[in-house]
Amino acid sequence: MNIYVGNINFSTSDESLKELFDEFGEVLSAKIIRDKYSGRSKGFGFVEMVNDEEALEAINSLNGQELDHKNIVVSEARPKTEGGERRSRPFNKGGYRKY
16 A cells, blocks of 8 residues: 655655565655755655555554654545646737736
8 A cells, every 4th residue: 555644854764664564564666746946845755655554554553643742634645647747837918028
């Protein structure tokens, strides 16, 4: 099961996130999402666990708990949607942006 973890402290590492979930069962991966230009944490990440029952126990136990001085948000990850790109402001009929 893929698990979303939000409100992560910017100093939290992938390894410390994995260790937190290891208490509940086997973790396949734990990854904090980072900005591709600066490398800075975006404050959320994903954990993938082998067993769904253990994953649900981790979600129920860890949601709202403190990790590195911040209360994390833990839930089942939603599937990635297609076309998740940001849209710029639409152009008016003349082809110029109105600001």
